[in-house]
Amino acid sequence: MVLAAVVATSVIVVEGGRRLLAGRLSERWPGAGRAARRCTAPAFAFAAVVGASAAMPYRALPDGPDDAVRHLVRIAAIGVTTWLVLRIAYALTDPPLARLMRIEGERNRRARRARTQMMLLRRIASVVIVIVALGAALFTFPGVRAVGAGLLASAGVAGLVVGIAARPTLGNLLAGLQLAFSDALRLDDVVVVQGQWGRVEELTLSYVVVWLWDDRRLILPVSYFTEQPFENWTRHSSRVIGSVELHVDWSVPLDELRTELYSMLQDHPLWDRREWVLQAVDVLPNGLVQLRALMSAADSASAWDLRCDVREHLIAHIRASYPEALPRFRTGPDPAADREPADGRPADGGPSPGGESADDSVPAGGAWAAPGRDGPPRAEPLRRA
Structure with a gap:
């Protein structure tokens, strides 16, 4: 009964805060309402788990189930706390990102640079938070704590092994940071990659999505843009x-x-x-x-x-x-056709100088040769391409 009352009280308190943020405060700060809606689900889960952890009658449970329930509640608390922290971080960074997307004109280049860096840092922070939460959850198991102590004793060897195994991932992570903070590539940049023209639609820790002109998506690893040449048409200006x-x-x-x-x-x-x-x-x-x-x-x-x-x-x-x-x-007459042989007759076998043409359809002077008698015409009139 006490457990249910504590959980219900926690949920009611969270609901009151949500109504306050989505009601009066959202009229003055529109971002407060959006943040409240984004964090509603993890806030309720956090309130329920924390309330249950605080009011759980562990002493009334037998020794075996007591440890299992305590362990399960602890892992659930770590999970919902991580979920809530991630949602709060995204809720706090969404308003500045939305403002940066609306900037046009000369300030658009700086806005796209800031948006790229902010989104990349947000992703890195999210990965770090999730890794820390997973480590905290794993270390609640006694066996994992023993393994962790051994790994800490040989941290140099373990770090070397992990570094070799995660070399592509770490390379893409460092390449993404290099692109974001060197201003070589930003979101919405117009690029030409592998002969394809498009815009940078998404830049993550492992890959870059280029939206091509014909609505196809070209997906490349982040390290490609630090190792291979590419054209950036909007690095300094969009003109x-x-x-x-x-x-x-x-x-x-x-x-x-x-x-x-x-x-x-x-x-x-x-x-x-x-x-x-x-x-x-x-x-x-x-x-x-x-x-x-x-x-x-x-x-x-x-x-x-x-x-x-x-x-x-x-x-x-x-x-x-x-x-x-x-x-x-343009085509011209064959120079050899204008030279007469030694006997004085034309080279095309026509009539002697001063005579009439052997064929009335062929003008005197041999401007062109009739097909079928002496092969293809030597000279053609002008024709359009």
């Missing part, structure tokens, strides 16, 4: 410069094309009005000119959309205004 390359004919008017590009960018909402240029960067051996247009955008996603819009606009403008500047492949 990037996009490029569009076109191959056009030499006859394209570059000045007019620059004017059209600038006019299009001024009306485009994704251009940040920072940088732009249109240049002829190369002359190709097939008679074409390689043009490259550069334009800046606020982030990589905007730069991709802006590049696609600029490419489509330039293609449509060239087709509509300068069709003669579209890519063409």
